[in-house]
Amino acid sequence: MIRRFGEPVRKDQKYRIRHGVYAVLARDGDVLITYQAEPAPEFQLPGGGVDPGESPLRALHREVYEETGWTIAQPRRLGAFRRFTYMPEYDKWAEKICTIYIARPTRRLGPPTEPGHQALWVPAKDAARILDNEGDRHFLARAFGGAGL
Template identity: 70%
Template sequence: MIRRFGEAVRPDQGYRPRPGAYALLVQGRDLLVTHQAEPVPEFQLPGGGIDRGESPLQALHREVFEETGWRIAAPRRLGAFRRFTYMPEYDLWAEKLCHVYLARPVRAHGEPTEPGHLALWMPAEAALDHLGNAGDRHFVARWLGLA
């Protein structure tokens, strides 16, 4: 069974499955996170939706690069969580299945190419206070040995 985080499921609402791949990108005790300005300003683990025909690892590499400008290596799957949420940027009620990986940031190639995203390093302990969803915070806490 995959753990669920976030809003309660609305029984009157249909949800579309939306699988995604996300990364804890670690350097010492710091994490590379992304700040998404729109539609609601929020700190997030880098990553996003898995496109049709794409594997979770292909999506992970693509999304991390788009949102941070960094290339990554040695991704290792940590687990997954579900969340049911409205995604205003897509006008979509989604059942997000979030696959979470630990990966090594290798090299920055420039600024994020995803509009409205800013990549920044943050102490992992601070990420527990700033990340916008409970599933992301859970995996950071687990990596820190707190969960």
């Protein structure tokens, strides 16, 4: 059973499965997060959907680069959660299966290539407070062993 975070399931909606991969990227006590301005302002772990025919690890590398401009190394799976939500950018209700990895940020190649995204290095304690997704906050704390986050 995969733990659920977020909004309760709406019985009047049909949800489609959407697999996604996300990364906890830590360096010297700071965490690399993204700020997405649209469709709603949100601080989040970098990551996103796995495209058809794409492996989860390939999607992780692609999504982190698109949203932060950074390359990563040594991704290790931390766990997974699910959440039920409306995705306005796709005009669909989704059961998002979110797999979280911890990885080492290796090199900044430039700014994010994904429109509307900004990459931010923030102290881990601040990230634990400002991440908008309860599942992201849970796995950030898990990556830091609780450590007072």
